[in-house]
Amino acid sequence: SQQGEEDPQALSIQEGENATMNCSYKTSINNLQWYRQNSGRGLVHLILIRSNEREKHSGRLRVTLDTSKKSSSLLITASRAADTASYFCATDDGRDDKIIFGKGTRLHILP
């Protein structure tokens, strides 16, 4: 399937450090998205990057996309305790009506 795979599965860093998580996928995409899920809550959309874009920023988030390697990375700079959450990448299947989620990276920010 097209499902993206996040790496690492879990990540613990000190507050203030940068956190990087990666997503790999298998087939061509139109766009790739990143979502955050706080414990016990629904997913929240963070950022969407289109296949013709290489980098996108939103506040402390930086997303890159390398379509030749079929991979994306999410960088969170100057991490905060509130960034503790699971992060999911999601890819389309070439259509506009569905997206497929990976299994996520659990990020824990240590005080």
Add this chain to the structure above:
Amino acid sequence: DAGITQSPRHKVTETGTPVTLRCHQTENHRYMYWYRQDPGHGLRLIHYSYGVKDTDKGEVSDGYSVSRSKTEDFLLTLESATSSQTSVYFCAIQGGLAGGPNEQFFGPGTRLTVL
């Protein structure tokens, strides 16, 4: 979670009983989705709808049915609940709130336990 509600938020039921979960949106969006989330599996699509009375199966549709008689409501039914359907169920809508393609917005989830 603005614009999307799910009910009930928690439910405990017994094997073999029917269960219906409701998703309600106030955003008038065409696309609605039901996912289940389980440890080790991430989010998996159960069914989705692309309009009133228009639905399609997702990756894990066996044992589930859906209905959409109004734009704002998307119902997920477990005709005869099994313990394997113990999960957290999320409803999502697509598009419009931020305007981008494929962007989905999620409800708060329903935690279902089948004993």
